[in-house]
Amino acid sequence: MRRLTIIFLMILVGILIFSADTIKIFMIPKFTGAPYFVATEKGAKKAVEELKALGLPIDFLYTGSSVANTEEEIRIISNLLEQNPDALIVSANDEDALVPVLKKAKQKGIVVVTYDADVSDPTARDYFVNQASFDAIGAVLIDLVAKNVKPDANIAIVSADPNAANQNRWIEAMKRRMKEKYPKMKLLTIKYGYDRPAESFQAAQDIINAYPNVDAIIAPTSVAFPMVAEAVVKAGLKGKIYVTGLATPNDMRKYVKMGVVQDVVLWNPVDLGYLSVYVANAAVRGMISKVDGTEYVCGGKLGLYKVYDELEGKKSVVLLGPPFIFTIDNIDQFNF
Amino acid sequence: MRKNIFLLIILGVVVMIMSMMSKEFLRFSTLLESLRYAVEMGIMAVPMTMIIITTGIDLSVASTLALSGILMGIIWKYLNLNIWLAGLFAILIGSGCGLLNAYMITGLSIPPIVVTLATMAAYRGIATGLSKGRGITGFPESFQNFGQGSFMNFIPYSVFIWVIVALVGYVVLEKSKFGRYIYSIGHNETGAMFSAVPVVRVKNILYLFSGMMAGLSGMIYSARIGAAKSNAFMGGELEVITAVVLGGTSITGGEGSILGSTLGVLIITFLKTGLNLARVPHSVQSIIVGIVLVASIITYTRFGVGFFKKIKKGGV
Amino acid sequence: MMKIKVENFGREFTLGIVLIVLVSFVQFINHSFISVRTLNVILENSAVILPSAIGTTLVIIAGQIDLSVGSIFAVSAITSAQLALKGVPMFLVILWSIGIGAILGFLNGIITVTFRIPAMIVTLASMTIWRGFILWWTKGYWITDLPDGWKALGSTRILNLTLPIWIAFSLGILMIFLVRNLRIFRYVYAVGSNRKAADLIGIARWKILLFILSLNGALAGFSGLLSGSRFFLIPSNIGTGLELSVIAAAVIGGTNIMGGRGRIEGTIIGVILMTTISSSLVFLNIDSTWDSAFKGLLILLAIIFDVLRKKLRRGESMG
Numbered sequence: 001m002r003r004l005t006i007i008f009l010m011i012l013v014g015i016l017i018f019s020a021d022t023i024k025i026f027m028i029p030k031f032t033g034a035p036y037f038v039a040t041e042k043g044a045k046k047a048v049e050e051l052k053a054l055g056l057p058i059d060f061l062y063t064g065s066s067v068a069n070t071e072e073e074i075r076i077i078s079n080l081l082e083q084n085p086d087a088l089i090v091s092a093n094d095e096d097a098l099v100p101v102l103k104k105a106k107q108k109g110i111v112v113v114t115y116d117a118d119v120s121d122p123t124a125r126d127y128f129v130n131q132a133s134f135d136a137i138g139a140v141l142i143d144l145v146a147k148n149v150k151p152d153a154n155i156a157i158v159s160a161d162p163n164a165a166n167q168n169r170w171i172e173a174m175k176r177r178m179k180e181k182y183p184k185m186k187l188l189t190i191k192y193g194y195d196r197p198a199e200s201f202q203a204a205q206d207i208i209n210a211y212p213n214v215d216a217i218i219a220p221t222s223v224a225f226p227m228v229a230e231a232v233v234k235a236g237l238k239g240k241i242y243v244t245g246l247a248t249p250n251d252m253r254k255y256v257k258m259g260v261v262q263d264v265v266l267w268n269p270v271d272l273g274y275l276s277v278y279v280a281n282a283a284v285r286g287m288i289s290k291v292d293g294t295e296y297v298c299g300g301k302l303g304l305y306k307v308y309d310e311l312e313g314k315k316s317v318v319l320l321g322p323p324f325i326f327t328i329d330n331i332d333q334f335n336f
Numbered sequence: 337m338r339k340n341i342f343l344l345i346i347l348g349v350v351v352m353i354m355s356m357m358s359k360e361f362l363r364f365s366t367l368l369e370s371l372r373y374a375v376e377m378g379i380m381a382v383p384m385t386m387i388i389i390t391t392g393i394d395l396s397v398a399s400t401l402a403l404s405g406i407l408m409g410i411i412w413k414y415l416n417l418n419i420w421l422a423g424l425f426a427i428l429i430g431s432g433c434g435l436l437n438a439y440m441i442t443g444l445s446i447p448p449i450v451v452t453l454a455t456m457a458a459y460r461g462i463a464t465g466l467s468k469g470r471g472i473t474g475f476p477e478s479f480q481n482f483g484q485g486s487f488m489n490f491i492p493y494s495v496f497i498w499v500i501v502a503l504v505g506y507v508v509l510e511k512s513k514f515g516r517y518i519y520s521i522g523h524n525e526t527g528a529m530f531s532a533v534p535v536v537r538v539k540n541i542l543y544l545f546s547g548m549m550a551g552l553s554g555m556i557y558s559a560r561i562g563a564a565k566s567n568a569f570m571g572g573e574l575e576v577i578t579a580v581v582l583g584g585t586s587i588t589g590g591e592g593s594i595l596g597s598t599l600g601v602l603i604i605t606f607l608k609t610g611l612n613l614a615r616v617p618h619s620v621q622s623i624i625v626g627i628v629l630v631a632s633i634i635t636y637t638r639f640g641v642g643f644f645k646k647i648k649k650g651g652v
Numbered sequence: 653m654m655k656i657k658v659e660n661f662g663r664e665f666t667l668g669i670v671l672i673v674l675v676s677f678v679q680f681i682n683h684s685f686i687s688v689r690t691l692n693v694i695l696e697n698s699a700v701i702l703p704s705a706i707g708t709t710l711v712i713i714a715g716q717i718d719l720s721v722g723s724i725f726a727v728s729a730i731t732s733a734q735l736a737l738k739g740v741p742m743f744l745v746i747l748w749s750i751g752i753g754a755i756l757g758f759l760n761g762i763i764t765v766t767f768r769i770p771a772m773i774v775t776l777a778s779m780t781i782w783r784g785f786i787l788w789w790t791k792g793y794w795i796t797d798l799p800d801g802w803k804a805l806g807s808t809r810i811l812n813l814t815l816p817i818w819i820a821f822s823l824g825i826l827m828i829f830l831v832r833n834l835r836i837f838r839y840v841y842a843v844g845s846n847r848k849a850a851d852l853i854g855i856a857r858w859k860i861l862l863f864i865l866s867l868n869g870a871l872a873g874f875s876g877l878l879s880g881s882r883f884f885l886i887p888s889n890i891g892t893g894l895e896l897s898v899i900a901a902a903v904i905g906g907t908n909i910m911g912g913r914g915r916i917e918g919t920i921i922g923v924i925l926m927t928t929i930s931s932s933l934v935f936l937n938i939d940s941t942w943d944s945a946f947k948g949l950l951i952l953l954a955i956i957f958d959v960l961r962k963k964l965r966r967g968e969s970m971g
Binding site for chain 2: 032033061063064065066069070071072074075076078079080082083094095096097098099100104120121161162163164168
Binding site: 032033034035037038041066067068162189190191192195196197198201202203205206207208209210212223226227230234235250251253254255 | 682684685687689690693697700701783784787788790791792793794796797798807879882883884885886887888889890892893927930931934935937940941943
């Protein structure tokens, strides 16, 4: 604890000494047309305000393709490089396709921070702000099913699309968890709804009809989750099929109140955006302190964060925290 | 010709407005770098122009691009083939896809839009199924440099290929007998058939050529992003068609030019680059691109035909 | 005028066979396929895009293509949901969804006929414009927490089938009847099959095009409402890619893409066939990464099967 206090003081001193130039930070989400990313924008802007009040001004821009489109994201990043930002905060639509353009940014001396969705090559970015570890998310989802249904439940998954890197890793983590802790649990099928409402809805309906023995459906993506819940209501199987997944509380509130969904898993996207800006700011201004070979970064009101050299095969990861479970008791406290 | 002059004017206006909106826009480095991301569109626009002139359409180009890229990656990785040979293979795969389209269009007489709508889903689907959504990465440095590097650190290498393809396309369409065949099919297919134009063969070659260029673009794309992906260039077919149509090619056939389509690609690319630099939100950009498209075409019609005369007649 | 050729009769027949073969095959592999529940799923998911598919069929018959239906669908679904959220009575919301669709369709039409540009190009532009508009309008948010009344349409059941099924298929039958009996639709066929002839007998082509594009917009708008009113949440990407699915359904159903020929009956079966293909892939337990490949190949097969049937028939009549 004393060590942490020392680091904190160091950072404060650092702020006082370096309080200086405006730095330019661009934040590029996967796409702007989703409440989840609006929430990360909110958090980021709050961090920018706070830092400004501390005498660390930031020229901040939040921009991106309005629909999920890898080509547009690459083009936007490449164009914005011409304005020589000091840091980029990027959520990657595609874990491979963005590597070259981010490498180019790093060559220009720009600090690159990925958040929400990382790229596959760690040399293409400096830090990855991970919302929660992949294993933790996979474990929480599977544990919820085991606890609320039974350890030998038959489950099905409705995911985003076959190329969605985050979803694929979460599904792998779920499979691992099943193998380790609940060997009798069975994964019946994985379907893709392509993050579109009608497709996700039909996929869920078809699963319910094609697998009469399905006990639980997991939807680790925010369009599919409410649609799966809707499909269960429509089939008149509320309470018979357990539904869980990843989505924001605002999107799921209705179904939680109806009692179709008991648990919604997510992290706080506002905090995720907030922390990402703090990390990018610290990296640019050299405010990441090293103690005993381990880096620490100040996350504002969220406290102090350790930078993991390696976590789940990814290098230089800042972990926001464990995934959070929203239930009927606490869902009204959140507005994102 | 008048259309191309008009397109040049639009391009000039776009460049002017954009350079007023952001100071980084009007620099050779910015403009040339933005071309890197237009190469695939520009290359595929060449056969697309010819096809649309014959009143056809090819909606499968973006899917062909993805499938050739994935197969190239698989061959390189699992057969240990030299990457450049694998790249050649990508072009072959693309040609094969194009040939299949051509067979169904001319051999079974199914309309091109129907055939390519189905193969668009099929080719992309095969690419997804083969790759299981995972990218194939780790291509050799020299290959990646071909897509990511620039000549003298200035002109992206892939732009040269675009220039070559566009020049060849220009010569073929404007100066050769084959080009005249294309226009005559577009004006009147039955008439062309009677005047001894080998309609079926011309069409077969065009769809084959379209697939071939999509395969070439698949190779360039994979080099540019350093990975072969099944979701490559998703939705790109409509972007290519937009550029071609903006470039003055008429979808009712018989009219269009490679220069026009190339200018169409440049206008869209520079417009988007400028708007990005001016920090205009992407949703508003879509609105602007749509308005530019429809406004340009309205202006053509006024330049091209006696606009008011026909209005009075009341026909369309 | 409306020539009824023998081969036109055959298309629904071919599709019927394809559908029956597909259903029996899937039932053979997975015995839980044929059931009231599956029927409901397939019919409802067909029903919500059926109005738009009918509109697209008519546009194609008139010799045009409308690419903006997905965006009109989205504008209608989102704005209707916002009205419902404000407490506007449901019947007014329904009227709005049709009205806003008609207005956007009319805009497409007015540009198409005044400037004599093919509708495909006008709608290529308006597709981008309205999609951009809806994303700007919603500022990244989705429409959530919709009132229970919003979903009344989607969740009411009559005789075990949900209301959208009854509405959409009644609309389909009504349109079949209207297309056969109203003179204006005969003009639509005439305009699509032969412009010059249409001009000669004094049909104002521009009126027909304006009418058909507005009607298509209205139907797309209504589809948006039908589809959206099944959910408590409307994401702003709703309706993406719809334009190509409905064009596919129409041409599978036998509509000639060059204009002048096509029937609503065929489109109805085409839509059902497409939805059945999607559902059957789940029942066949096929690795989902291959879904799109199978869909594309099955569509191709259906089309090629029909081509071969026509060739066979022609061969028979000659011999």
